Amino acid sequence: MDEQLLKAMGLWPLWVPKDQETEVVTLSEPAASHEPSIASVHVASPFGFTESTPDVETPAAKPVISASAKAGLAAALAAARGGSSSLRHAPEKPATHVALPEAQQPPVQAEAPAPVSLVTKPVTPANDNWDDLTREIHQCRACTLCDSRTQAVPGIGDVQAEWMFIGEAPGAEEDRLGEPFVGTAGKLLDNMLAAMQLKRGDNVYIGNVLKCRPPGNRDPQPAEVAACRHFLTRQIALVQPKILVALGRFAANTLLNTDSTLASLRGTVHHVEGIPLIVTYHPAYLLRNLPDKAKAWQDLCLAMKTLQQTKH
Numbered sequence: 001m002d003e004q005l006l007k008a009m010g011l012w013p014l015w016v017p018k019d020q021e022t023e024v025v026t027l028s029e030p031a032a033s034h035e036p037s038i039a040s041v042h043v044a045s046p047f048g049f050t051e052s053t054p055d056v057e058t059p060a061a062k063p064v065i066s067a068s069a070k071a072g073l074a075a076a077l078a079a080a081r082g083g084s085s086s087l088r089h090a091p092e093k094p095a096t097h098v099a100l101p102e103a104q105q106p107p108v109q110a111e112a113p114a115p116v117s118l119v120t121k122p123v124t125p126a127n128d129n130w131d132d133l134t135r136e137i138h139q140c141r142a143c144t145l146c147d148s149r150t151q152a153v154p155g156i157g158d159v160q161a162e163w164m165f166i167g168e169a170p171g172a173e174e175d176r177l178g179e180p181f182v183g184t185a186g187k188l189l190d191n192m193l194a195a196m197q198l199k200r201g202d203n204v205y206i207g208n209v210l211k212c213r214p215p216g217n218r219d220p221q222p223a224e225v226a227a228c229r230h231f232l233t234r235q236i237a238l239v240q241p242k243i244l245v246a247l248g249r250f251a252a253n254t255l256l257n258t259d260s261t262l263a264s265l266r267g268t269v270h271h272v273e274g275i276p277l278i279v280t281y282h283p284a285y286l287l288r289n290l291p292d293k294a295k296a297w298q299d300l301c302l303a304m305k306t307l308q309q310t311k312h
């Protein structure tokens, strides 16, 4: 890939193209006390960071399990363990919505409706499965985002993945194509995955907290999250990943039921219903704040090390 293009995408020099020489990037910034310490990061092809996991000091286990997240997920996880899905990939989505130019879209109500009563039909967890879940997401009208979406964006990838990455909400490209992280931020996410020797769809499932695009990519509103979060809970229960990676503060706060800063959540192995959760920056943020890619790499190293530890 062209160096200029990589620079424009914010992938240079930390995520480097295949034909670049191996180099060592020394992190000059001292790790904060709550962050894993990495003396140096070896950058090698393809797109860097292919050396064995750097020496990350995993902080003392500080499990953070939110009670309310735990309750919903416990039921769904128990149910999913009882059931089975032969699907390796998420099923095809029915195309149920016609794209409207933004100008023709109906205005979004200032106040989203109360979540509980408007959530789509309650599902008996024991009967949950991908077909039902995907259909419900596409048919969901639990908040006003259904009025402005082109289509809902359920998630994509390997439904038996060890890795689950969770972002915020679909953007314009995702709304158009029906797949998470396909815009510019998605390209960076793909490069982050490649740096971990992972790739979309292969041992990786990618989803969002919200399944529908907030108009103009505004921040999700609490009522929208409340209406939508059960879908994510069910996706986690069905995939049963070995590790969760929250991309950005919004995903982290939703999963952990907190309103802490991203800085305070990084560098710690959290747990959601027994599944380790690592918090890192959202790729869209990294595109605007290139130096923080080094810190993101620390987080991804902590995630790789944490997953390794679960296997021993």
Ligand code: URA
Binding pocket: 167, 168, 169, 170, 171, 174, 179, 180, 181, 182, 183, 185, 186, 208, 284
């Ligand atoms: N940002 C997100 O959080 N999710 C997407 O799917 C795309 C951009």
